[in-house]
Amino acid sequence: MEEQRLTVPTPDHKNVLSRPSLMRVYQYLANSNISLTYSPGTEFVRLTGVPLDMQQILLSMGEEWCRYYVSDTYRPYIASAF
Known part of the structure; x- marks a missing residue:
């Protein structure tokens, strides 16, 4: 963070x-x-x-931290739950 001057x-x-x-x-x-928004009956995850x-x-x-903030990470779990 310091290198990129993020705060x-x-x-x-x-x-x-x-x-x-x-x-x-x-x-x-x-x-x-x-x-996190899921539309039942579809694979739409936003x-x-x-x-x-x-x-x-x-x-x-x-990258390890980023995956939790990408909707594709949740798509397989949500789709299989319904």
């Missing part, structure tokens, strides 16, 4: 952290408005609410 806001959003703890990054991700700054942070952390 995470403090909990009160008054400042930013250029070297946040992993706990703060997790809190930031958990407090977002990410939504993931919304992942802001650009969060996408950049996830990309900087590596």
Whole structure:
């Protein structure tokens, strides 16, 4: 994150952290408005609410973190549940 000059806001959003703890990054991700939408009877799965700054942070952390924020990850699980 530091190399790419990415930041995470403090909990009160008054400042930013250029070297946040992993706990703060997790809190930031958990407090977002990410939504997973599935249309029954189809394989349509849509993931919304992942802001650009969060996408950049996830990309900087590596592919393993990104897979949880891609709708294709959930398609096989949802389709088999119905």
